[in-house]
Amino acid sequence: xxxxxxxxxxxxxxxxxxxxxxxxxxxxxxxxxxxxxxxxxxxxxxxxxxxxxxxxxxxxxxxxxxxxxxxxxxxxxxxxxxxxxxxxxxxxxxxxxxxxxxxxxxxxxxxxxxxxxxxxxxxxxxxxxxxxxxxxxxxxxxxxxxxxxxxxxxxxxxxxxxxxxxxxxxxxxxxxxxxxxxxxxxxxxxxxxxxxxxxxxxxxxxxxxxxxxxxxxxxxxxxxxxxxxxxxxxxxxxxxxxxxxxxxxxxxxxxxxxxxxxxxxxxxxxxxxxxxxxxxxxxxxxxxxxxxxxxxxxxxxxxxxxxxxxxxxxxxxxxxxxxxxxxxxxxxxxxxxxxxxxxxxxxxxxxxxxxxxxxxxxxxxxxxxxxxxxxxxxxxxxxxxxxxxxxxxxx
Numbered sequence: 001x002x003x004x005x006x007x008x009x010x011x012x013x014x015x016x017x018x019x020x021x022x023x024x025x026x027x028x029x030x031x032x033x034x035x036x037x038x039x040x041x042x043x044x045x046x047x048x049x050x051x052x053x054x055x056x057x058x059x060x061x062x063x064x065x066x067x068x069x070x071x072x073x074x075x076x077x078x079x080x081x082x083x084x085x086x087x088x089x090x091x092x093x094x095x096x097x098x099x100x101x102x103x104x105x106x107x108x109x110x111x112x113x114x115x116x117x118x119x120x121x122x123x124x125x126x127x128x129x130x131x132x133x134x135x136x137x138x139x140x141x142x143x144x145x146x147x148x149x150x151x152x153x154x155x156x157x158x159x160x161x162x163x164x165x166x167x168x169x170x171x172x173x174x175x176x177x178x179x180x181x182x183x184x185x186x187x188x189x190x191x192x193x194x195x196x197x198x199x200x201x202x203x204x205x206x207x208x209x210x211x212x213x214x215x216x217x218x219x220x221x222x223x224x225x226x227x228x229x230x231x232x233x234x235x236x237x238x239x240x241x242x243x244x245x246x247x248x249x250x251x252x253x254x255x256x257x258x259x260x261x262x263x264x265x266x267x268x269x270x271x272x273x274x275x276x277x278x279x280x281x282x283x284x285x286x287x288x289x290x291x292x293x294x295x296x297x298x299x300x301x302x303x304x305x306x307x308x309x310x311x312x313x314x315x316x317x318x319x320x321x322x323x324x325x326x327x328x329x330x331x332x333x334x335x336x337x338x339x340x341x342x343x344x345x346x347x348x349x350x351x352x353x354x355x356x357x358x359x360x361x362x363x364x365x366x367x368x369x370x371x372x373x374x375x376x377x378x379x380x381x382x383x384x385x386x387x388x389x390x391x392x393x394x395x
Contacts, residue, residue: 008035009130010054014047014073015040015062015091020114024060027119033127044068048076055082058109058126058133063092063099070099074106085137087129091117109133171215179208217352221335224359231274231363233388238271238303238313239264245282246301249290257295260286265304271313271384277360278384281368282317284353285380289319293377297321306383312366316381324372332370333358357382 011028013021021040028036039056041047044065050056059077063070070090077083087109092099095113103111109129112121182205184190186198193201223229246262253260271278282301289299297320306312324332336351361368361382372378 008037009058009126010037010039010056011058011060011126012039012041012047012050012056013060014042014044014065015060016042016064016066017062020062020091024117024122027117027122028126030119031123033123042066044073044076047073048080051077051080051083051086055086057087058129059086059088060122060126061088061090061108063090063103070103070108071106074103074108078107085133087133089125089129167218169219171211175208175211175215179205179212182208217356220356221352224356229359229363231277233272233274233364235270236273236275236278238268238315238384241273241275241279242282242301242303242315245279245286248283249286252287253290253299256290256293258290258293259296259298260290261298261300263300263302263304265302268303268305268313269386271386272388273364273384278364281357281360281382282315284357285317288353289317289321289378289380292321293319294321297377309383311386312383313386314381314383316379318377318379320377323374323376324370324378325374329370329372333368 013024015021015024025038028038039050041050044067047059047061051059061070061073065073068076070092074088074090077086077088084107088107089110089112090100090103090108091112091114093114095116100111109132110125112125182201185193186201186205220229242262242264246260250260286299286301293299299317299319302314302316302318304314306314333354335355357380358368361384365385366383368380368382370378370380
């Protein structure tokens with residue numbers, strides 16, 4: 001039942017019988033809650049015209065009209081602007097279950113045989129019909145707002161993606177110029193340098209390298225999201241990929257006092273991969289492992305057979321760092337997500353590295369996951385195929 005109404009409900013009675021219209025008016029004369037403004041129409045055409053001019057809150061519709069039956073009226077009302085939102089209670093001289101089902105399917109809010117209509121029953125039916133209509137309208141408005149919000153979010157997402165794609169492209173050229181200029185000066189081709197000048201230039205060069213990595217991540221993320229990143233897979237020995245990735249990380253690990261180890265199972269088959277992209281995945285995982293491991297810690301890369309799938313190879317990177325809190329593990333591969341840390345000595349990134357790792361592994365048909373215990377370190381594992389997928393391009 002509706003709560004107390006300040007404004008009267010506008011009720012349209014569409015019935016060819018003056019006697020029936022009078023009965024309904026009397027039933028609605030002294031409602032228990034609120035008041036009614038009652039309008040009348042003798043034909044379906046007149047009722048539809050009223051609904052076009054000023055939609056009522058509810059229609060009491062006689063099924064048998066001189067010009068339209070109830071089903072035809074409901075169909076026509078659905079074509080009126082806003083008509084589908086007007087609740088209609090169909091009234092018929094005789095109870096008919098088939099008829100009741102038909103009108104309800106056609107959009108009626110309720111069906112009442114005329115002999116059962118009383119003041120209480122009619123008021124209750126109107127209250128329920130109006131309340132349901134208001135709930136549907138509120139739900140539709142929420143859906144509309146949600147759709148608009150989703151459209152706005154998609155637009156903003158496209159704008160952001162376009163922005164960092166353009167930004168990364170626009171910054172690569174001046175960054176290359178800076179890098180090459182610093183290299184020329186460091187080589188002494190622009191004149192002799194003091195030790196202090198050389199120190200500052202090395203810092204500038206390191207900064208350029210870090211910035212270049214971030215720009216490459218932005219470009220890769222944009223290509224992944226737009227489906228423009230393409231692989232060039234071929235049969236590759238995984239031990240060589242691991243060895244080169246570990247060797248590239250040695251200077252960084254030595255500077256921090258972290259021990260690097262590798263373990264390759266014997267007789268591993270070749271993997272069908274884009275070598276540069278899997279080297280990128282390994283480099284990213286190794287960089288994170290070294291970054292989050294303390295001095296004296298160990299980072300170990302393993303490659304071996306997948307115990308569950310014989311045509312796959314497992315590669316893992318295990319560190320002895322701080323580990324990852326359970327609350328962060330589910331989101332660690334999300335785009336732009338960064339592991340929260342209170343250690344000021346650990347530099348943050350763009351939050352794209354692990355996202356890119358996940359997407360590159362998925363492009364190869366593999367999976368990547370993390371196992372971690374807080375205070376004991378983390379192990380990132382991913383799988384690689386040993387056979388070319390049916391839709392994979394030939395080398």
